[in-house]
Every structure is written in C-alpha cells, then in structure tokens.
Amino acid sequence: MIQKNWTGKTADEFNRLISIPELAKMACMSVRNLQLMFKAYTSETLHQYIIRTRMEYAQQLLKDNKKSIAEIYEYIGFANQSALNNTLQKKYNLTPRELQKKLLETSHTYPSYISPYRIVESETIPVLFLSYIGNYDTCSTVAFETYTWDCLYEYAKENSLLPDKEDYWGIAYDDTDITSLEKCRFYACIAIQKGIGTNPPLTSPIKHMDLPQGTYAVYVHQGDYALLDAFYETILKQLPQFYSLGETPILEHYLNSPTDTDVKELLTEVWIPIVK
Template sequence: MTARYEDRMLRVLAHIYDNPEGDLSLDALSDVAAMSRFHWHRVFHAMTGETCAQAVRRMRLHRAAAWLVQTDRPIAGIANAIGYPSQQSFTRAFLAGYGITPGAFRRKGELCPPHLHVRKGDYPMHPIEIETHPARRLAAILHQGPYVEVGKAFESLGAVLTGRSLWAYVRGMIGVYYDDPDAVPAAELRSDAGAIVTGDAVLAEPLEERQLPPGRYVVMRYKGPYSGLAAAYRHLYGDWVPQSGEELGDHPPLEIYLNSPMDIAPEDLLTECLCPAKVAAVTHGAGR
C-alpha cells in the first residue's frame, strides 16, 4: 500500500513544481494530497526527510536557477514568478540555497541543485495495532508554546483537579497535539493537557471541555523517556502508515500517559500514541 502514499507525494511535488507562485501553504498542500491537515505534513516529512517548507523552497529555487541559466528573463520577474514578493527577498533565499547571488549564478552559467541538508534515518520500531476506542470527554487546559513545556499546563490541570475534588471523576491523563513541531514555530504550537473524565464531572474555567471522537485508532505503544517520542513518530508516520493501507482521520494525534514521571524512571514511562483511522485497512503491518 506504499504506492498510495507515494502517489500523494508525487502529486504534491508536481503541484509545487507547476505552481511555484501559488498558494503552497500546508493546508493547500494537504488538500492536494487529499489527507488530513493534522497528519499530512508529519507523513511527508517522515517519508521524504524534508519539511514541506524545505521542499517548496528547494523546488522554487531550482526553477529559478534553470530560468537564470537558460533564459534572459529579468531577475525581478523570476522572483515574482516563483512566489517571492521582492527581488531582495529572492536574492536572500537564493544566496542561502546556492551560496551565490542570482546575478553571479547567471554569469557562471552552470545549472546545479541547491545545497540540501536533508536527513532521513532509520527510526526505532514500536508495537502498533488498530483498536476501536470509545468517545472520551476531556477536562483540558490549553497550552501554547514548545511541546516540551506542556508539563506546566499539566501542573495547572492537576492543581485545579485537586482543588475542586475532581480526581474521583478522572479516568486517565491525555495530551492532544494540534500542530506539527517541524512545520509550526515552537512559540505557536498548540496542545491540550487533558484528563479523561466521566460525564457527571462539572467543568468550569480554566478547564475547557473537549470531546474526542469514538472509532478506529492506530495505537503505537511506546516505552521510554518522552524525549524519544519524536523518533517514534517518525517510524509511525514514515514507515508504518505508508505500508499499512490505513487512512488517517481528521483529528490530531493523542497521547495517553499510562504512568507518571513523578514516580517512574524515564526509561519505564509508558505512552500510547493514537491517530484516528478513517476506514478498514486493506492490509496493514501492525506490530512491525
């Protein structure tokens, strides 16, 4: 089933090449890929080793390089044709990519690709299965900023649950991660520090109610320090999903924390990473 995801990659890359001056935002490219915006960039990055922004910049600059060498189009016109608002911004980007200004590149007359710093490694494998999960009600506190700092929101959540005697209604701790940290600046990342609560729990500010949908989920079981989750997700999105036949649903990934760093050593932490799955798989490589 890898071919399905390869077709998506090729379709998106062709779209970037054919529309260098167009809207090449993450949302626009996820529409071209016909894939949820919550998962598209994670899959693209894990499969190709470069972010969408890097791919867009690389392909725009490569088209510009070809025009510089093969045509006499004005540099300002080339800048506009590949989506740069000014010749100055284009020159800065070209210099960063090629180590030479557009004018000097044209005079040199040798076409070559921009310098790349793409890394796609082998990522550690973790057990992955398909499970059906019920709807869940969350008491959540929104966190904006680096994901590594979400612990602050969990501390606030715990204090509120304690102060309002709500722990009796709690059935687990969960994080919801709305943005891809490889595509969104750290200061703008959005996540929820949440507690799964029963229906009769009364929630009020600063707690926000969230409803997580029921259905089929891809579940990766991870054991180890939270710092290793990024590499685990690379395996999930870059290796397992493309080979699985699963279509990921339109909801961000979740993490269910089965124990706490307050009383467990980092190497013994247990995390279930969940991604919604749209339809029954044709084939899948669960447990790879």
C-alpha cells in the same frame, strides 16, 4: 477552518470566510473586541495567525509529499500557483521545491524497536483540558505536571467528575520541524465520567470537550518524551495496510507520569486516527 481542503473553492471564498468581520460574527463579538482578545491570548494578530497557520499547512503538505505543488495551492485556497510561490519566497526565501527538499531532508531516527500496533474502535471520551502554547520540552517537567494535570485532577475531584480510573491524555497539535517552538500548541486532558454535564465558568482556564470517536491505530512508546518526534515520524510511515491518516487530532495517552516514574520506563500510547 484554515487548515481544510479548499479544492474547488475560489480564493475569494477563502478570504470571505476567514475575514475578520466574518470571524467576529461567528464569535458574537465586535471586530475590535475580537482583535484585542485574540492578540492578548495568542500574542499575534488574527491576520498574522491566519498567514502563519496557512503557511504551516502548506509546509505539512509539502513534507507529506503526497500532492503536487499545483494540488497544494488549490488545497489551501490560493488563487494560483504563483500566489503560493510568491508567499513562500517572501516568508522563507525558498521556492516550494526548495522548501520541500529542506523538509524532507530533516529526519529523526527512532532508536528502539516499535511493538506492533493494535486497532481500536473508540467512542467519544469526555475530558477536561488546559491549553498551553510554547516549547514542548516544558510538558515533561514537574512544574508543568503540577500546573496542568494536578490542577485538572483537583477540579474534577471537587466537582465529582472523576471516573473509576484516572485517565490522562494529551494533544500535541504542531510539528516542531514546521512550527516555531514558542507557537506550538498542546492540550493537557483528564478523562471525566460520561453522561455528566459539566460546563466550567467562561473565566476558567479549564475547558471541556470530547476526544473524537473513531478508528485508531495505537502504538506504544517507551522512554523519554523527547523521542516522541522521532516516534511520530516512524509510525506515520507504518500505518496499517489499506488505511490512511484521518483528519482528527493524534492523541497521546499517558500510562504513567514522570513525577514518579524513571524516564526510561515512561509509557505513552500514541493513537493515530485512521480511515479506509
């Protein structure tokens, strides 16, 4: 809700819909319980989280360099450009132009040839997932593999949810040039059979969702996961002609694993949602 197009809406409407009483109502919880549980899970208050993610979205729009400053303040629900300027100045000690210049000067060079993309029309993919918040470097370790995908596999196996072929996915929600490393969000996912209802207990860290149906441009990265930032930066500048980036998450599809594959031979498909 925070990171959406608020153009044409008033700042009051943003503040009302993102107010803690309104969020508590949506969650069917008391305001106090929502605040306590949210901080216990994220280590920051709701107010801090809203401000941070709103500023990260502003930075992403500045980095994309497709909208004017005036368009950006409307897009993220500020009352006027001065309000955005003051908030950025207070948080980063930079004007919007200075922050944009800094972001655009931060670049990652991908060292290898990138094979041509293919376009895929995908149906929804039901998955079980575990969420992780922290440095993405951790995601390539054996310990992380054991905690996440091995755990998901055992749960799916015990509950007769595995499809004929094991299928592992991931969603890296954040740009490490913008979001602090300790706040980066990642979902480790395993595909399960379609048409089989599953509802892990509310107390379980394992959750269920569907990867979105849609059109994707699929690129293949071979090698170290540490190069994925540079890979993303490169392919996002090479989207298929007549298409633009969609609003659903970018997906990572892991064709092998660092637990039994040399780093140089790791294969990761990056599924970029695209729309005409």
